[in-house]
Amino acid sequence: xxxxxxxxxxxLQQLFEALTEDGYAIVGPQAKENRIDFGEIRNTAELxxxxxxxxxxxxxxxxxxxxxxxxxxxxxxxxxKPLLFAPREPLWQIxxxxxxxxVDAINPExxxxxxxxxxxxxxSALRIQDQHFLEGQYPDSHxxxxxxGLLVIAVNCTHPAATCFCASTGDGPGAKESFxxxxxxxxxxxxxxxxxxxxxxxxxRLALKEALSTQMETxxxxxxxxxxxxxxxxxxxxxxxxLMSRLDHPHWDEVAERCLACGNCTAVCPTCFCHAEIxxxxxxxxxSLHSREWxxxxxxxxxxxxxxxxRPEIKQRYRQWLTHKLATWHDxxxxxxxxxxxxxIACCPVGIDITEEAAALLK
Amino acid sequence: xKNTLPRLAVHKFSSCDGCQLAFLNAGEALLTLSxxxxxxxxxxxxxxxxxxxxxxxxxxxxxxxxxxxxxIKAVRESANTLVTxxxxxxxxxxxxxxxxxxxxxxxxGDVYASPEYIQSLPESRPISAHVKVDLELWGCPVTGKQVLxxxxxxxxxxxxxxxxxxxxxxxxxxxxxxxxxxxxEPCMGPVTRTGCGALCPAFGxxxxxxxxxxxxxxxxxxAKQFEHMGLSAKDIxxxxxxxxxxxxxxxxxxxxxxxxxxx
Ligand code: SF4
Ligand code: SF4
Ligand code: SF4
Ligand code: SF4
Numbered sequence: 001x002x003x004x005x006x007x008x009x010x011x012l013q014q015l016f017e018a019l020t021e022d023g024y025a026i027v028g029p030q031a032k033e034n035r036i037d038f039g040e041i042r043n044t045a046e047l048x049x050x051x052x053x054x055x056x057x058x059x060x061x062x063x064x065x066x067x068x069x070x071x072x073x074x075x076x077x078x079x080x081k082p083l084l085f086a087p088r089e090p091l092w093q094i095x096x097x098x099x100x101x102x103v104d105a106i107n108p109e110x111x112x113x114x115x116x117x118x119x120x121x122x123x124s125a126l127r128i129q130d131q132h133f134l135e136g137q138y139p140d141s142h143x144x145x146x147x148x149g150l151l152v153i154a155v156n157c158t159h160p161a162a163t164c165f166c167a168s169t170g171d172g173p174g175a176k177e178s179f180x181x182x183x184x185x186x187x188x189x190x191x192x193x194x195x196x197x198x199x200x201x202x203x204x205r206l207a208l209k210e211a212l213s214t215q216m217e218t219x220x221x222x223x224x225x226x227x228x229x230x231x232x233x234x235x236x237x238x239x240x241x242x243l244m245s246r247l248d249h250p251h252w253d254e255v256a257e258r259c260l261a262c263g264n265c266t267a268v269c270p271t272c273f274c275h276a277e278i279x280x281x282x283x284x285x286x287x288s289l290h291s292r293e294w295x296x297x298x299x300x301x302x303x304x305x306x307x308x309x310x311r312p313e314i315k316q317r318y319r320q321w322l323t324h325k326l327a328t329w330h331d332x333x334x335x336x337x338x339x340x341x342x343x344x345i346a347c348c349p350v351g352i353d354i355t356e357e358a359a360a361l362l363k
Numbered sequence: 364x365k366n367t368l369p370r371l372a373v374h375k376f377s378s379c380d381g382c383q384l385a386f387l388n389a390g391e392a393l394l395t396l397s398x399x400x401x402x403x404x405x406x407x408x409x410x411x412x413x414x415x416x417x418x419x420x421x422x423x424x425x426x427x428x429x430x431x432x433x434x435i436k437a438v439r440e441s442a443n444t445l446v447t448x449x450x451x452x453x454x455x456x457x458x459x460x461x462x463x464x465x466x467x468x469x470x471x472g473d474v475y476a477s478p479e480y481i482q483s484l485p486e487s488r489p490i491s492a493h494v495k496v497d498l499e500l501w502g503c504p505v506t507g508k509q510v511l512x513x514x515x516x517x518x519x520x521x522x523x524x525x526x527x528x529x530x531x532x533x534x535x536x537x538x539x540x541x542x543x544x545x546x547x548e549p550c551m552g553p554v555t556r557t558g559c560g561a562l563c564p565a566f567g568x569x570x571x572x573x574x575x576x577x578x579x580x581x582x583x584x585x586a587k588q589f590e591h592m593g594l595s596a597k598d599i600x601x602x603x604x605x606x607x608x609x610x611x612x613x614x615x616x617x618x619x620x621x622x623x624x625x626x
């Protein structure tokens with residue numbers, strides 16, 4: 001285990017410069033239009049300094065935060081997912097050629113990304129998405145091309161939102177693996193750990209001091225407090241059998257009365273990966289573009305097979321979402337599909353709370 | 364060669380003419396279209412041939428007058444495929460706000476100097492209330508892409524995709540800020556069908572439902588959420604009784620709140 005170092009806030013820009021020298025485009029969080037949004041940044045001044053974030057069921061609001069912190073908030077609606085699994089992208093084009101149809105593959109343009117500000121829950125979600133897109137029999141070349149050369153600079157959570165429950169799912173608030181560099185912020189800078197040779201190589205060029213034991217204790221304290229401050233929780237056991245035995249529970253009807261089937265929960269969930277494929281034939285009739293886009297189990301297409309809608313009602317769609325996420329996910333991925341990020345709770349227009357619904361179903 | 368091309372017509376009923384602009388504003392696509400089809404009737408663009416037989420007729424506007432009612436039957440007879448474009452043709456439109464209003468006759472007297480010239484049916488209704496419609500494109504107005512994609516699909520012999528997913532799906536794919544959860548704006552996106560590309564949230568404002576209800580529009584739950592957010596019964600009724608007021612479930616939810624307001 002490499003020795004933790006200390007990166008003062010005043011040296012953060014040096015880290016950015018080292019990343020730029022190595023040819024990375026830096027993607028990080030910014031406070032934008034009342035939310036935290038990930039986008040390309042060049043300068044540490046663009047980070048959300050002095051910003052806090054209040055999230056609750058169906059509510060998300062930026063507020064003033066501690067002046068000398070740039071990571072004093074938990075998460076925005078998206079982080080890693082759209083960077084690797086594009087919300088909509090063309091896959092191929094088919095056209096008339098001399099001897100029949102010609103298919104032209106459309107490969108994504110990619111850059112090496114260094115993403116700073118991913119949370120421990122995001123790292124767990126990234127592992128699941130990797131498993132889904134890359135580790136099966138048919139690896140996804142578009143996801144793979146974007147994933148290659150990705151550098152992960154995680155930031156541990158010192159300021160969880162009221163919607164966070166990663167402590168109960170075991171995914172946070174401190175990162176254990178799947179990062180190149182991990183930071184824990186205090187008022188003056190960050191305790192830095194490395195998790196890969198790439199991370200070490202970059203840090204070695206910054207001439208950082210080893211972290212003092214007091215700095216490490218503060219970091220550990222902050223993470224302990226972050227964990228104990230979380231009020232929501234999800235039973236961490238494998239809920240597969242118990243949930244699958246309650247497919248007729250009356251609570252599904254109760255949720256269905258509130259649920260809008262809007263799909264916001266699935267769109268913001270960092271582990272959701274469903275997509276639909278669409279075909280756009282040109283008006284001229286000489287070519288057709290084949291794309292894929294994010295889909296949702298709350299949508300009409302998801303449960304439709306030729307001639308039949310398998311899930312015609314909201315009740316069945318909500319049940320599909322929750323039982324996939326918390327039950328059958330175990331069969332597919334060896335763990336639950338929920339990493340405790342709370343995004344689906346904050347982004348649900350009517351404030352439906354997966355932890356409360358699960359608790360009601362388990363009663 | 365030319366007379367083997369599929370024949371098109373664009374008809375106007377009670378409407379503002381805005382949806383026909385989907386064709387007029389299409390630019391280069393019009394040149395492509397001229398190689399794929401022949402426009403037989405399109406008054407706004409100068410072709411007058413309202414009763415000629417066509418393969419595809421696009422219909423803008425609602426059935427709001429006795430004359431509309433006669434004409435739509437003839438248009439249906441003339442076309443193999445009938446496609447409605449826009450909220451008026453598909454849902455009765457803004458003019459359907461008069462449906463069910465008891466004092467309608469008084470209004471006509473108040474508004475027009477010579478009310479005897481006004482011949483309106485008691486209700487403005489969608490085309491589908493009177494004749495069989497093969498494809499309904501929603502929106503106020505429809506977008507050019509929506510219309511040209513559907514036309515392209517029809518010309519290419521495939522069933523047009525006509526998504527009824529909620530605006531939220533497109534809003535999230537586009538990465539817009541959710542005005543409902545972060546600004547507490549009464550956004551209709553969760554119950555409104557997509558097609559606009561989440562245009563209003565892209566500009567930081569709440570969707571007002573101009574594309575009509577999505578496939579599983581849970582209007583009762585969204586209305587309840589608007590109540591929690593502090594909207595009055597009147598304001599809630601107005602969210603639902605607007606561009607597509609005559610369509611279910613917007614109509615029932617909206618009228619339910621309207622009645623609460625009345626008592
Ligand atoms: S189910 Fe909700 S809390 Fe769990 S990972 Fe998905 S968005 Fe986060
Ligand atoms: S749980 Fe909430 S976010 Fe998810 S589909 Fe239902 S209303 Fe939308
Ligand atoms: S802004 Fe409106 S359309 Fe967009 S996600 Fe929020 S509720 Fe849905
Ligand atoms: S966001 Fe809503 S009101 Fe705005 S254009 Fe789209 S459907 Fe119409």
